[in-house]
Amino acid sequence: MLGRSFRNASIRNKFRVLVLAVSILAVAGSCGVFITYLWFSTRARLVQRQETMATIVADQSTAAVEFNQPPQAAAILATLKAEKQIVVAAIYTREGRLFASYVRDETPSRVLPEKPGPEGQRFEGGDLLNFHPIQSGGERIGTLHVRSDLNDLKERIYVVVGTAVLVLAGAGLIVFMVSTRLAGLVTGPVLRLSELAQGISKSKDFSVRMESGGQDEMGRLIEGFNEMLSQIQARDGALASARDELEKRVLERTRELEVEVAERKEAEESVLERSRQLETEVAERKAAEERLHEKDLRLTEAQEIARLGSWEWNVSTNKITWSDEVYRISGIMPSKFGGTISDFLNILHPDDRALLRESMDTACRQREPLAVDFRIIRPDGSVRYLHAQGKVVLDNEGRPIRLAATLQDITERRLSDQAILDLNRELQSRMTELAAANKELEGFSYTVSHDLRAPLRAIDGYSRMLLEDFGPQAQGETRRYLDVIMGNARRMGQLIDDLLSFAKMGRKSLETSRIDMDAQVKDTIAELKQQNPDRELDFRIAALPSTQGDPAMFRQVWTNLISNAVKYSRGRQPAVIEIGAREEQAELVYYVKDNGVGFEMEFAHKLFGVFQRLHSPKEFEGTGVGLALVQRIVQRHGGRVWADSKVGEGATFQFALPRDGKSASDLEK
Amino acid sequence: MKKACVLGLVMLGVFQLGAASTSGLELHQDAGTLPEYVVKAGFLFNFAKYVDWPAESFEKTDSPISIGIVGADPFGEDLDKTLRNKTVKERGFTIRRYPESGDIKPCHILFIPRTENGRLPEIFKKLDSWAVLTVGEDEGFIKSGGIVNILIEKEKPRLEVNPEAAEKARLTINSKFLKVATIVRASK
Numbered sequence: 001m002l003g004r005s006f007r008n009a010s011i012r013n014k015f016r017v018l019v020l021a022v023s024i025l026a027v028a029g030s031c032g033v034f035i036t037y038l039w040f041s042t043r044a045r046l047v048q049r050q051e052t053m054a055t056i057v058a059d060q061s062t063a064a065v066e067f068n069q070p071p072q073a074a075a076i077l078a079t080l081k082a083e084k085q086i087v088v089a090a091i092y093t094r095e096g097r098l099f100a101s102y103v104r105d106e107t108p109s110r111v112l113p114e115k116p117g118p119e120g121q122r123f124e125g126g127d128l129l130n131f132h133p134i135q136s137g138g139e140r141i142g143t144l145h146v147r148s149d150l151n152d153l154k155e156r157i158y159v160v161v162g163t164a165v166l167v168l169a170g171a172g173l174i175v176f177m178v179s180t181r182l183a184g185l186v187t188g189p190v191l192r193l194s195e196l197a198q199g200i201s202k203s204k205d206f207s208v209r210m211e212s213g214g215q216d217e218m219g220r221l222i223e224g225f226n227e228m229l230s231q232i233q234a235r236d237g238a239l240a241s242a243r244d245e246l247e248k249r250v251l252e253r254t255r256e257l258e259v260e261v262a263e264r265k266e267a268e269e270s271v272l273e274r275s276r277q278l279e280t281e282v283a284e285r286k287a288a289e290e291r292l293h294e295k296d297l298r299l300t301e302a303q304e305i306a307r308l309g310s311w312e313w314n315v316s317t318n319k320i321t322w323s324d325e326v327y328r329i330s331g332i333m334p335s336k337f338g339g340t341i342s343d344f345l346n347i348l349h350p351d352d353r354a355l356l357r358e359s360m361d362t363a364c365r366q367r368e369p370l371a372v373d374f375r376i377i378r379p380d381g382s383v384r385y386l387h388a389q390g391k392v393v394l395d396n397e398g399r400p401i402r403l404a405a406t407l408q409d410i411t412e413r414r415l416s417d418q419a420i421l422d423l424n425r426e427l428q429s430r431m432t433e434l435a436a437a438n439k440e441l442e443g444f445s446y447t448v449s450h451d452l453r454a455p456l457r458a459i460d461g462y463s464r465m466l467l468e469d470f471g472p473q474a475q476g477e478t479r480r481y482l483d484v485i486m487g488n489a490r491r492m493g494q495l496i497d498d499l500l501s502f503a504k505m506g507r508k509s510l511e512t513s514r515i516d517m518d519a520q521v522k523d524t525i526a527e528l529k530q531q532n533p534d535r536e537l538d539f540r541i542a543a544l545p546s547t548q549g550d551p552a553m554f555r556q557v558w559t560n561l562i563s564n565a566v567k568y569s570r571g572r573q574p575a576v577i578e579i580g581a582r583e584e585q586a587e588l589v590y591y592v593k594d595n596g597v598g599f600e601m602e603f604a605h606k607l608f609g610v611f612q613r614l615h616s617p618k619e620f621e622g623t624g625v626g627l628a629l630v631q632r633i634v635q636r637h638g639g640r641v642w643a644d645s646k647v648g649e650g651a652t653f654q655f656a657l658p659r660d661g662k663s664a665s666d667l668e669k
Numbered sequence: 670m671k672k673a674c675v676l677g678l679v680m681l682g683v684f685q686l687g688a689a690s691t692s693g694l695e696l697h698q699d700a701g702t703l704p705e706y707v708v709k710a711g712f713l714f715n716f717a718k719y720v721d722w723p724a725e726s727f728e729k730t731d732s733p734i735s736i737g738i739v740g741a742d743p744f745g746e747d748l749d750k751t752l753r754n755k756t757v758k759e760r761g762f763t764i765r766r767y768p769e770s771g772d773i774k775p776c777h778i779l780f781i782p783r784t785e786n787g788r789l790p791e792i793f794k795k796l797d798s799w800a801v802l803t804v805g806e807d808e809g810f811i812k813s814g815g816i817v818n819i820l821i822e823k824e825k826p827r828l829e830v831n832p833e834a835a836e837k838a839r840l841t842i843n844s845k846f847l848k849v850a851t852i853v854r855a856s857k
Binding site: 060062063064066067068069072076136137 | 719
C-alpha cells in the first residue's frame with residue numbers, strides 16, 4: 001500500500017522523502033548509540049559506587065557488631081541516607097541473623113531478606129543488590145546488605161531521550177527545507193524531458209530535439225534521447241518499404257500453398273483406397289478368427305466329453321498353459337493358477353513332483369514322447385490319479401520349443417485295477433491254502449490205510465488157522481461165523497487197498513506219454529473175460545483215438561469203467577457193453593455204455609464220491625472207490641467225467657480230455 | 670549532637686520508639702542467650718583488636734598479649750576456650766591469674782571482677798603508669814579510675830570508656846570502639 005503510493009509519487013517527492021529518511025536514520029542511530037553507551041557507563045559507575053559505599057560502611061560497623069551494639073550499627077547504616085539511590089541496607093551477624101537495618105521511608109514496600117544472600121553484586125527486580133562481608137582482624141564477623149534502585153539512572157536517561165527527540169525534530173525540519181531547494185536542481189531536466197517525450201508521442205513529430213544540459217548523467221540522457229529520435233525517424237522510412245515487400249511475398253506464398261493443397265488431396269484419396277482394402281482384410285481375418293474360435297469350442301467340448309484335458313509347456317518361457325478341461329480335472333479356478341511350472345508341480349502329490357519334472361525334462365532331452373502317471377491333490381483334499389501323454393515339438397534346428405500333452409483322470413480305472421489285483425492275490429492265497437490242506441489229508445489217509453492192514457492180516461491169518469485146526473469139527477454155525485469173519489476181513493483189505501491206491505493217485509506224479517487207447521481197452525476186455533468165464537458178454541468196440549497222458553493211470557480208468565459195466569449188467573443175457581469215442585472241438589470224449597441196472601439220475605452226483613455207493617454190497621460187491629479214482633485221474637489230466645442213466649435201462653459213463661496234449665501236467669503247474 | 674541523642678534513646682532501651690520515628694532507624698535485639706562470662710570473654714578478645722599498646726610493652730613483634738585476672742576468676746574455662754588459637758595482629762594470648770593485688774605483674778589487659786571492688790584503689794596504685802587496659806564490670810568502675818567497663822543492662826551489654834584514662838595509660842583506642850561505647854569521664 002505504502003510501497004505502491006511511493007512508487008507512483010513524483011520524482012521530486014521521492015527525492016525529498018529519501019533525503020529526509022536518510023537524515024533521520026543517521027541522527028536517530030547516533031542518538032541510540034549515545035543513549036546505550038550512557039546507560040551502560042552510568043550503570044557501571046553505579047555498581048562501583050555502591051561497592052565503595054558498602055566497603056566503607058562494612059568497615060565502620062565492625063565494632064558495633066563485635067560488641068553487639070545494634071543501635072550503633074543502625075546509626076552507621078543511617079548515614080547511607082545521603083545516597084539517594086540506596087533503598088535498603090542491613091547487617092547480618094556471623095550466624096546470618098539480622099542485626100541492624102535501614103529502609104528508606106519513601107519505599108516501605110521494599111523487603112528485607114531474612115538471611116544474607118550469596119556474596120557479591122547483582123541486578124534483581126530492577127534493583128542492584130550487594131552482599132558484602134564484614135571482616136575484623138582477618139575474620140568474618142558478619143554480612144552487609146545494600147540495595148540500590150536505578151531511578152536516578154532512569155531519570156537521566158529520560159532527559160537524554162527527550163533531548164534526542166527534540167534534536168531529531170529540528171534536524172528533520174531543516175533537512176526538509178534544504179531538500180526542497182535541492183530537488184529542483186536534479187528533477188528540473190527530468191521533468192522537461194518527460195514533457196517533451198509526451199509531446200512527441202502525441203504529435204508523432206520525430207524531428208523535435210532537446211537542448212543539451214551539460215556533461216552529467218542528465219546531459220548524457222538528453223543526448224541519448226535525441227539520438228534515439230533520429231534513429232526512429234530513419235527506421236520509419238525503412239518500415240514503409242518493408243511493408244510493400246511483405247505484401248509481395250504473401251501473394252507468392254499463397255500460390256505455392258494452393259499447389260500443395262491439391263497434392264495433399266491426391267494423397268488423401270490413395271490413403272482412403274488403402275483403408276478400404278484394409279477393411280476387407282480385417283473382415284476376412286475376423287471370419288477366420290470365428291472359425292478358429294468355433295474349432296476351439298469343439299475342442300473344449302471334445303475334451304469335456306472325453307474327460308481329456310490338454311496342456312502345453314513352453315520350454316523357453318517356462319510357462320504352462322492349460323485347457324478348460326485341465327482346470328476341471330484339477331479342480332482349480334483359472335484365476336488361481338499362476339501358469340509357471342512350479343505352480344503346476346505344486347498341485348501334485350509331493351511324492352510325484354520330482355517324477356513329473358524328470359519325465360518332462362527327459363522327454364525334452366531325448367526328444368521322445370511323454371507318458372507318465374502321477375497323483376494330484378485337489379483343493380478339496382481329494383487325491384486323483386492322472387495320466388499325462390505328450391510329445392515334444394521341435395524348431396527348425398531340432399531344438400525343443402514346447403511340450404504338448406494331454407491329461408486324463410484315470411483314478412477310477414486305477415482303483416478297479418487295484419481291486420482286481422487284490423482279488424487275484426486273495427484267490428491265489430486261498431488256492432495255496434487249499435492245496436496244502438489236500439496234501440495233508442492225502443498223507444493222513446495213506447498213513448491210516450497202511451497201518452490198518454497189519455491188524456487185518458492178523459484177523460484173517462488167525463481165522464484161517466482156526467479153520468484148518470478145527471476144520472472137521474467146525475461145522476454149522478461155527479463154520480459160518482468164521483467164513484463171515486474172513487469174508488469181512490478180505491473186504492476190509494480190499495477197501496484199504498482201494499483207499500491206498502486212491503490216496504497214491506493224489507500223490508503220484510504224472511508220467512505222460514502217448515497212450516494207445518485201443519490196445520488198453522483190448523487188454524482190459526481180455527482180462528475181464530478171463531475173470532468172468534461163465535458170463536455171456538457182448539463187447540462192441542469202436543475205434544478209440546489215442547491221446548497224451550499217464551498210461552498206467554488210464555489203464556486203471558478203463559479197468560474200473562468196463563468192470564463196472566460188467567458188474568452192473570449181471571443178469572442180462574447177453575450183457576451188451578459199448579465202448580467208443582467222439583472228437584469234439586476242444587476235447588476228446590470216450591464212453592462206456594452198458595445195458596445193466598442203471599441208477600436214478602437224482603443220485604448221479606453221488607456216483608463219483610469216495611465210498612459212495614448206490615447199491616448194497618449184497619446186490620453188487622465193491623468198495624465205492626472205483627469211480628472216485630476214475631474221476632480223480634481224469635481231472636488230473638484236465639478232463640471231466642459224468643454219467644447218464646435210467647433205472648433198468650443201463651448207464652453211460654463218459655469222460656472228456658482236452659485235445660492235443662493240453663494235458664494235466666500243464667494244468668497242475 | 671544528633672548522634673548523641675540517638676544513642677541516648679538506645680541506652681534507655683526505647684528502640685521501638687526509634688523504629689517508629691521518621692528517621693527510619695530499626696533496631697534488632699540480640700538474642701542474648703549466651704552466659705554472661707562467655708560474652709565478657711569475647712569482649713576481652715575484641716578489645717585487643719581496637720586498642721594499640723605502646724611498642725615497648727612487647728618484647729618482640731609477635732609476643733603474646735597477656736590478659737590478667739585479679740582475685741577470684743569468674744570465667745572458669747570460658748576465657749581459655751575463647752582465646753585458644755586466637756591471634757590479633759599476629760599476637761597470641763596468655764592468661765595470668767593474680768589472686769592478690771600484690772601479685773599483679775605488668776600485663777596488657779587486666780580484668781577486675783566486681784568482687785575486687787573494695788580493693789580498686791590499691792590495684793590502680795599498683796598499676797601505676799603501666800600500659801594496661803583495665804576492664805571492670807560494675808557501676809562506678811570508671812569513676813574509680815578504670816578505662817573500660819562492661820555493664821549488662823536488661824540482659825544487654827553496654828560499654829563505658831574513659832578516653833582520658835586510656836591516653837594516660839599510653840593506649841590508643843580505635844574511634845570505631847569509641848563510637849559504640851559511652852564516653853564517661855572520671856570524677857576529680
